[in-house]
Amino acid sequence: xxxxxxxxxxxxxxxxxxxxxxxxxxxxxxxxxxxxxxxxxxxxxxxxxxxxxxxxxxxxxxxxxxxxxxxxxxxxxxxxxxxxxxxxxxxxxxxxxxxxxxxxxxxxxxxxxxxxxxxxxxxxxxxxxxxxxxxxxxxxxxxxxxxxxxxxxxxxxxxxxxxxxxxxxxxxxxxxxxxxxxxxxxxxxxxxxxxxxxxxxxxxxxxxxxxxxxxxxxxxxxxxxxxxxxxxxxxxxxxxxxxxxxxxxxxxxxxxxxxxxxxxxxxxxxxxxxxxxxxxxxxxxxxxxxxxxxxxxxxxxxxxxxxxxxxxxxxxxxxxxxxxxxxxxxxxxxxxxxxxxxxxxxxxxxxxxxxxxxxxxxxxxxxxxxxxxxxxxxxxxxxxxxxxxxxxxxxxxxxxxxxxxx
Numbered sequence: 001x002x003x004x005x006x007x008x009x010x011x012x013x014x015x016x017x018x019x020x021x022x023x024x025x026x027x028x029x030x031x032x033x034x035x036x037x038x039x040x041x042x043x044x045x046x047x048x049x050x051x052x053x054x055x056x057x058x059x060x061x062x063x064x065x066x067x068x069x070x071x072x073x074x075x076x077x078x079x080x081x082x083x084x085x086x087x088x089x090x091x092x093x094x095x096x097x098x099x100x101x102x103x104x105x106x107x108x109x110x111x112x113x114x115x116x117x118x119x120x121x122x123x124x125x126x127x128x129x130x131x132x133x134x135x136x137x138x139x140x141x142x143x144x145x146x147x148x149x150x151x152x153x154x155x156x157x158x159x160x161x162x163x164x165x166x167x168x169x170x171x172x173x174x175x176x177x178x179x180x181x182x183x184x185x186x187x188x189x190x191x192x193x194x195x196x197x198x199x200x201x202x203x204x205x206x207x208x209x210x211x212x213x214x215x216x217x218x219x220x221x222x223x224x225x226x227x228x229x230x231x232x233x234x235x236x237x238x239x240x241x242x243x244x245x246x247x248x249x250x251x252x253x254x255x256x257x258x259x260x261x262x263x264x265x266x267x268x269x270x271x272x273x274x275x276x277x278x279x280x281x282x283x284x285x286x287x288x289x290x291x292x293x294x295x296x297x298x299x300x301x302x303x304x305x306x307x308x309x310x311x312x313x314x315x316x317x318x319x320x321x322x323x324x325x326x327x328x329x330x331x332x333x334x335x336x337x338x339x340x341x342x343x344x345x346x347x348x349x350x351x352x353x354x355x356x357x358x359x360x361x362x363x364x365x366x367x368x369x370x371x372x373x374x375x376x377x378x379x380x381x382x383x384x385x386x387x388x389x390x391x392x393x394x395x396x397x398x399x400x401x402x403x404x405x406x
Contacts, residue, residue, distance in 0.1 A: 001403050004095035005121065006034045006104035008083050009057055010251050011294075012312040013101060014039045015222035016123060016198050018046035020099075022223045023392040024399065034090035034104075046223035051093060053086030055079045058251055084170055097403055099395070102126055106170060108184070108193075113174035117402040120195030121395065123313040124334040127195065127214055128152035129207035135334040149209070156185040194402075196395050199313055200386050203320060204341055218391025219317040224296045234276075237290045241274055243305040244288075245366055248278035250310030252331045252354060257281050263359050265289055270363035273370065276300065297322070306369040308362065310354065311338040320347070323383030325375035327365045329354050347379040 003024050007014040014035045021031040025048065032049035035042075036056060043050040060075060084106040091098060091110045098118040100107040111118035124135050130145025134152050142148060168178045179187075192213040198220040206216040230238070238244065245268070253260040257280030265285055268275040274288040282291040292300075297315065301307055301322035308327035309315045316338040319326045326347055328339030331354035342348035349368040352361050369375055 001029050001096040001399075002094050003029045003031045003097055003099065003399060004034060004051070004091060005031065005099045005101075006053075006087055006090065006107050007039075007101045008035070008053060008087075008103040009101070011039060011042065012250070012314045013103070013123065014042060016220040016314050016317075017099075017101070017121070018043060018048065018223040020121065020198070020220040020392050020395060021048045022046055023220075024396060027396045027400070029399070032090070032093070032095070034087060045225040047226075051090035053083055053090065055082035055086070058254065088170075088173075097399055099399070108188070109171055109174055109176060113176055117405070119193070119398060119402065121198060121220075122195055123198050125197060125204065125207075125216075125337075126152065126155070127210055128156075129209055131207040131209070132204075132337055135337055153185070157182040194398060196391075196398070198391060199317060200320070200389055200391070202382065202385055202389075203317070203345065204337075215394060217394040218389030219321070219386070220391050220395075221298065221317075221321070222296070222314065224298060228296060228299075230295070230299065233284070234290065234292060234295065237284075238276070238300075238303050241288070243303060244274035244276050244290075245370065246276050246278070246300065246304045246307040246309070247362075248307075248309045248315070249329060249354065250312055250315070250331070250335075252310065254280055261285070261291065263357065264362070266359035267362035267366060270359060271367045271370075273305070273366060276304070306366060306375075308366060308369075311335040311342070313338060316342065317386075320379070321383055321386055323380040325369040325372075325379050327352065327362070327369050329357060329362075331355070345378065345382060347375055347382060349375070 005017045005021055007017045017033050021033055025031045032051050033043045034051040034053050037052050040050045060079060087104060087106045088110055091114060096116055098107045098111045099121045100118055102122045102124055108118055126135055128149045130148050133142045133148050134155060143151060171178055194213045197216045200218050201216045247264045249260055261277060261279040261281040264277050264279055268289060277289060277291045282293055285291050297318035301318055301324060304324050306325040306327060307319040308329055311328045311330045313334060326342045328342050328348055328351040330336045330339040330351060339351040343351055349365050352365050
């Protein structure tokens with residue numbers, strides 16, 4: 001059967017779907033992944049079909065020239081229209097079921113128009129709960145149990161780029177009756193639309209106030225490109241001395257790569273540590289610092305003394321799977337939630353929010369992560385349990401059952 005996975009966003013929003021897609025292919029399905037064009041090689045390198053989605057989310061994430069709220073709203077609206085059109089075009093190439101990431105809600109309506117099943121495959125927990133704040137909040141601020149649930153419900157009820165698929169124009173284009181965002185959410189709830197979450201319940205337990213068919217079974221690990229091996233420079237650097245620490249800031253630092261690379265180098269020197277940086281400036285940056293591009297985390301992280309990162313869902317999972325201490329450097333969206341979980345699990349010192357990042361704060365956090373034995377012991381114990389999970393198996397079973405019912 002033909003399975004279409006729709007992953008909208010940055011590389012980290014797509015990479016886990018390569019692992020899930022490979023498992024579905026091994027179960028006998030033909031799998032395509034719809035994603036932005038820069039991720040084509042990521043998808044095809046895993047042996048999966050890539051279906052392009054136009055648009056680029058990075059300009060919406062990167063700090064830049066100050067623009068008005070109206071101008072930013074137009075940017076989001078333009079991007080949302082590109083994504084919606086791309087999802088429609090990808091589905092029109094053929095699919096028997098649609099698996100939809102958080103930002104691919106247009107696919108819910110596309111699947112309805114096609115008469116095929118759909119389900120969510122989310123990397124972030126956006127469903128209403130009192131347990132933690134709305135993940136779209138950059139501050140990660142809690143409003144109490146009632147307030148947290150109300151804020152999340154509002155995010156579904158109010159039209160936005162994240163839920164642009166509920167737009168009346170799309171439903172009209174697909175020949176479907178008009179429906180408000182609130183009505184779409186209510187129907188999803190009443191029909192118990194199924195959502196799988198690609199992270200471990202050991203890291204973030206399933207909220208007790210979630211309805212049924214909202215599942216948390218384990219991570220979907222990105223597929224390593226076949227035949228990949230580290231280049232000589234990376235292999236020699238990692239093996240030439242004490243284990244280095246990894247530092248990566250994610251997409252938020254891309255527009256100021258040199259500035260944040262310099263900050264990371266100063267932090268490493270202050271802490272007396274070797275480092276592998278994924279900050280946008282490649283090459284040897286000194287005797288004890290190496291800048292790298294894309295390197296499979298399942299190879300790199302186990303060789304590190306600690307990993308300091310922006311706390312995207314996939315990077316957080318990769319660090320936990322490796323069994324090494326972490327330093328959380330969150331900026332936006334779900335990142336504060338995962339950073340808080342790392343600290344609560346005892347595998348990381350206190351979070352250093354990206355907006356408050358200095359070389360001194362980063363150095364202190366790295367020193368604590370590397371020298372305090374308890375962080376490493378707890379990380380190693382948790383990694384053993386996480387590696388025993390199979391987050392893809394439940395999705396494979398659900399896909400089989402849903403296709404069989406149609």
